[in-house]
Amino acid sequence: MRAHEAGALHGDLGNRGPAWLRTPEDVNALVPQLWPRTVSRTDAGSLQIGGVSVTDLAADYGTPAYLLDEDDLRARCRDFAAAFAEADVYYAGKSFLCKAVIRIVEEEGLFLDVCSGGELAVALAAGFPPERIGFHGNNKSLSELRRALDAGVGRIVVDSFHEIARLTELSRESGKRPSVLVRVTVGVEAHTHEFIATAHEDQKFGFSLAGGAAFAACAQILDEDVLELRGLHSHIGSQIFDTSGFEVAARRILELQAQVRDARGVELPELDLGGGFGIAYTTQDDPSTPGDLAKRINKIVESECELASLRMPRLSIEPGRAIVGPAVFTLYEVGTVKDVDGIRTYVSVDGGMSDNIRTALYDASYSATLANRTSDTEPMLARVVGKHCESGDIVVKDEFLPADVQPGDLVAVPGTGAYCRSMASNYNHVPRPPVVAVRDGAARVIVRRETEDDLLALDVG
């Protein structure tokens, strides 16, 4: 018996979506905020992206696959660049990085934030101009810092006294004078999952504002005069909807800016307020537009600067998720459908926590739709799960899918551009899916599917 027949729609469903999602028509509908802009249904009912149907894409490239809407990605880059025209927009590569995306980001005029030697290597291999790269990380090694210096990256965001010491030593050795920002822990409790909040006092990132470490870091850099202190940096966390956190962060960090000016007579010319702007994963999420964000952030920075009689610094931001997240969906094939005693129906797909760890890690919510066809059957409450040997291997916790979903059907999960491929693993020796970019009726593989040979290639025992 299907879960919906048993009348076993769960209590927690109240939190899951508006009632309108329960009719067959609505289950087949595409809620615009969840899908890349070129996605629609063909007359035959299949999803299409960039003018290519997902049934053709599945036949050509297999499943699971991350499908990237190139026009959508470019439009999101442009929206941020236009909204923050007076600022520098650094695309946060940790959200998703590969050479093709780096080139798109460059063509659309953005800067790039990397946070490891590996990300730096991909950026340089793609030919991204090093002077437009910012280098992050709470534990950069001496060799990573040396490579960044050798490459001539535009700025390094320093995160600890040990890093300042390492960088100072390298600068003396090389005679270079790298530009640095000091990452400040502003003491804001961002409204997001605790694992992706980064500005409350008790965590590993940055120099504490309240404890005085942030001021001491600035003072040390200015005293030693080997590094060029360009400004302050704050990143309060990720998947944030409530912009008041950014306002508090801006206020506190500008107070520090004024303190540095008063104590040392130096007005720092740059200010970075990080990324973290939330996107829609379900119909309940209502993200701000880049235009709204820019207005609010500019307003608070301007008014705080005025209050403290500070010159307006050159502002920068570092969005990752808000640029690439909504531009991608994952296409899976259904392998089994299992009704569990009227409790719920489990729809198993051919990927799972190895291509999207976010549900298991952060209890994240996602949506799904039947992708190869529409259906008039009544919707049922389904849990979309993966093929891994963990009961926490959940892709979508609760979703209404047509009750006739069956093996061989395709299911699409939107909003998987950020922190899915970039956090993917080979758990259970499942090869990682490809990333296929689609535009104007043509598809190209930009990251190929991993093979079993790839997995064996590292196994040299």
Ligand SMILES: Cc1ncc(COP(=O)(O)O)c(C=O)c1O
């Ligand atoms: C320092 C820094 N900047 C930018 C980002 C990008 O965040 P998001 O992808 O949420 O915009 C992160 C990740 O949270 C980060 O740690």
Ligand SMILES: N[C@@H](CCCC[NH3+])C(=O)O
């Ligand atoms: N990986 C997190 C975001 C944190 C990014 C790095 N500070 C996520 O999937 O939401």
